Amino acid sequence: MQVLKDKVIFITGGSRGIGLECAHKYKKAGARVVIISNDPKSLDKCRKDYPEPHHLILCDISVASDVEHAIAETLNKYGRIDVIHNNAGIAHPSKPIHETTDEEWTALFNVNLKGVYHTTKFGIEALKVTQGCVLNTSSLVGEIGQEDHAAYAATKGAINALTKSMALDYAKYKIRVNAVAPAGVWTEMLEEWEKERQDNGGTRSYLDGIHALGYCPEGDVVADVCVFLVSAQARFITGVIMPVSGGAELGYRRIDQKKDNNEKINMTT
Numbered sequence: 001m002q003v004l005k006d007k008v009i010f011i012t013g014g015s016r017g018i019g020l021e022c023a024h025k026y027k028k029a030g031a032r033v034v035i036i037s038n039d040p041k042s043l044d045k046c047r048k049d050y051p052e053p054h055h056l057i058l059c060d061i062s063v064a065s066d067v068e069h070a071i072a073e074t075l076n077k078y079g080r081i082d083v084i085h086n087n088a089g090i091a092h093p094s095k096p097i098h099e100t101t102d103e104e105w106t107a108l109f110n111v112n113l114k115g116v117y118h119t120t121k122f123g124i125e126a127l128k129v130t131q132g133c134v135l136n137t138s139s140l141v142g143e144i145g146q147e148d149h150a151a152y153a154a155t156k157g158a159i160n161a162l163t164k165s166m167a168l169d170y171a172k173y174k175i176r177v178n179a180v181a182p183a184g185v186w187t188e189m190l191e192e193w194e195k196e197r198q199d200n201g202g203t204r205s206y207l208d209g210i211h212a213l214g215y216c217p218e219g220d221v222v223a224d225v226c227v228f229l230v231s232a233q234a235r236f237i238t239g240v241i242m243p244v245s246g247g248a249e250l251g252y253r254r255i256d257q258k259k260d261n262n263e264k265i266n267m268t269t
């Protein structure tokens with residue numbers, strides 16, 4: 001059954017990584033997908049998989065006029081928007097906060113948070129008409145924190161607060177607002193982090209180990225949950241931050257994992 005048949009889904013950061021996996025699953029579930037990205041290269045790469053009735057728009061979500069145009073273009077084309085999935089995000093830099101520059105801080109907040117403000121500001125009227133929903137891609141670190149990523153974690157903590165507050169504000173329009181919170185997911189974002197660390201496989205075994213289920217997944221695990229959350233099957237769910245984390249937040253794994261991981265790293269060096 002196509003649970004998203006004919007729905008118009010506006011997904012930011014849909015041209016690669018978790019967003020692209022979500023786009024694939026939305027398409028398979030019958031939706032018309034509008035892929036938003038600031039990266040012409042990855043947009044071009046996914047163009048052949050997204051012919052009509054899908055649509056691709058080059059847009060920087062941190063720039064208000066870009067988002068205003070992208071929403072208008074979507075409404076001109078389809079006459080409706082059913083779902084806004086705020087997925088685009090950046091994680092750079094990997095530093096404690098006192099080393100984070102003004103520019104790095106501003107870029108993180110402008111993309112990860114202000115992007116949500118922009119899509120809501122320009123898209124909310126369309127969602128009122130369809131009684132649609134908003135889905136935010138948060139991160140487990142918004143709840144539990146992360147070493148060397150304080151500014152990034154702060155943007156995700158803020159997304160969690162936004163998700164709950166927006167759920168309250170828009171419930172009266174029957175608009176649901178939820179978030180998914182992955183732990184690690186193998187995408188170019190993580191691959192770049194792995195490259196930065198140059199630790200001889202240590203990052204890979206660390207990332208496998210932090211998940212209680214024993215492996216660091218790919219984006220399909222997140223996308224399956226996203227399909228559910230934006231579908232009518234989740235019609236009574238709003239304001240939820242849904243971990244898609246293989247249990248990474250459970251128990252005392254971090255301490256054990258550090259020990260295991262050090263042993264593994266020592267064995268390989």
Ligand SMILES: NC(=O)c1ccc[n+]([C@@H]2O[C@H](COP(=O)([O-])OP(=O)(O)OC[C@H]3O[C@@H](n4cnc5c(N)ncnc54)[C@H](O)[C@@H]3O)[C@@H](O)[C@H]2O)c1
Binds near residue numbers: 014140183185187189
């Ligand atoms: N990969 C992980 O381990 C992980 C874990 C938890 C949460 N997340 C979150 O999942 C989301 C997707 O991450 P990913 O790993 O797929 O990243 P990615 O870097 O592979 O893809 C990011 C996407 O966002 C787009 N994007 C970035 N800045 C943009 C901007 N200013 N305007 C428009 N588009 C922009 C990129 O073009 C790309 O399509 C992010 O919000 C990230 O914080 C990722």
